[in-house]
Amino acid sequence: MDMKKMQLLQLCAFFHVTVCSQIEEVAISPPGSEVFVLAGSAFQFTCACVSSCKTPQFRWTRATTDSDGMLTKNSTLKFSSVRIEDAGRYTCDAKCDDSSEKEKKLKTVKMTVYAFSQPVLVMPSIWTENVACDVTCSVDAFDHVDRVHISWYLGSDLLKNETQQTLDAANVSDTLTLTALRDHTGKNLTCEVKADMRNNSKQVSYCLDIHYAPKINISASSSGMEEEEVVMSCRSNGHPTPTIEWERKGEVWPKNLHRHAQGNVTGRLHRSNQGVYQCVAKNVVSEAKEEMKLEVQYGPENTSIQSFSLQAISFGVQLNLTCLSDMYPKAKQYIWTRIPDMALPKEAVVTNSHLIIDNFQEHHQGIYECRVIHHSGNTERAFYTASVQGTI
Secondary structure, three states: OOHHHHHHHHHHHHHHHHHHOOEEEEEEEOOOOEEEEEOOOOEEEEEEEEEOOOOOEEEEEOOOOOOOOEEEOOOEEEEOOOOHHHOEEEEEEEEOOOOOHHHOEEEEEEEEEEEOOOOEEEOOOOEEOOOEEEEEEEEEOOEOOOEEEEEEEEOOEEEEEEEEEOOOOOEEEEEEEEEOOHHHOOOEEEEEEEEOOOOOEEEEEEEOOEEEOOOEEEEOOOEEEOOOEEEEEEEEOOEOOOEEEEEEOOOOOOOOEEEOHHHEEEEEOOHHHOEEEEEEEEOOOOEEEEEEEEEEEEEEEEEEEEEOOOOOOOOOOOEEEEEEEEEEOOOOEEEEEEEOOOOOOOOOEEEOOEEEEOOOOHHHOEEEEEEEEOOOOOEEEEEEEEOOOOOO
């Protein structure tokens, strides 16, 4: 191979390496000549190039950092938490390994740091059902923010959207009026603040806990027989969970009835327990009361027949008998008979517990029986001997 041909090949090889090793274009992500970044957020610039070199070299610089302005030799410039003082112009340069400084390509981006404080909610300490409450969301400490967009959410539902100017304002706030409902409990009320519709936002949330008044439900029989077991139950659905107490209206609580937790009363009935009882449920919202009347049935007992004649029985006078019995409620029925034939004289007039014979005669004499029948079916008998002394 002659000398000229050798020189030509060397020149071609040199020309090939030089062309293939050049950087054609540098791009920065996110794109744009100016990028707005929220103070306090994590952020990064990424530099990339269009070239044919295998291992391009990158360098990030900022004129105000140090003498040579170099920040990093990586393709990515990272900020773990952006500060206001990080605002400025950043340049990424890229070149191939064997390229000279003159062959490097540059790209510059301006980072503008905007800032506003964490929003703060001002609201009532207690939320009560069906009561309208004002909630205020406020934000301040603005930097490079001309407008803020305040959005209110209940759970995922948008309630309100408001845009406000921040120029010359030390504080911007918005007020939401919300009527509390019981099913709001457990849902987040959120205020989201976004600057000039940029992607970054700050928000503050409060998990609602709606209080509502107790509502009482009594489960108990209003009537029972003496010596029967009684159970009275009182329930309430208020929030916060109310305290439940039983009281006897106007009287001391009976010793034979036992009050338990969760609003239950048990015991064996006595006639002295009859009266009006009241369940009381209380929480921080209000107090609820509900009454029930307890009737204790008993008897018949101590049944007797009394004569109300003003003088001793004699022929021609009135026989006035009354059947008396201790019971509650009044007897269902009184049955009068005469022993031994069981038939009452036709002159006898019976009205419930009373038996009257106006003109007592010899054939009226005998043993009179009164049978008392209670509503429960219980019965008791009493006897009275009606005779003129010395005739029987």
